[in-house]
Amino acid sequence: MIAIDIILNEDIEVENGDFKIWFSDQQHINHILQAEPGQFYQYPEIGYGMNKLVNANINTQSEKQKIKKALEEDNFSLGQDQIKISKNSLGEMVVEIDAERIW
16 A cells, blocks of 8 residues: 655645645655654654765665665565665765555
């Protein structure tokens, strides 16, 4: 089952005079990757803290395990082979994830 939620970008999107509601799993994944553990007060185990890894040397296998754990806390199902990690030219971590939410 896919979650549907208000879509956020720099502004909250409005469509036909109301909030835009659309499939939001990818948006939720992005929020979890950016949030530090503890930032979701009701669910303190959710969060990965990707922003702190700019220009850091990373152990890809270890980071995949941490990402997997953070997403599983929010009912996403994925294997480590469904996570691809690379760095862009600015040294920022780029993560591609193919995950499904289990309800």
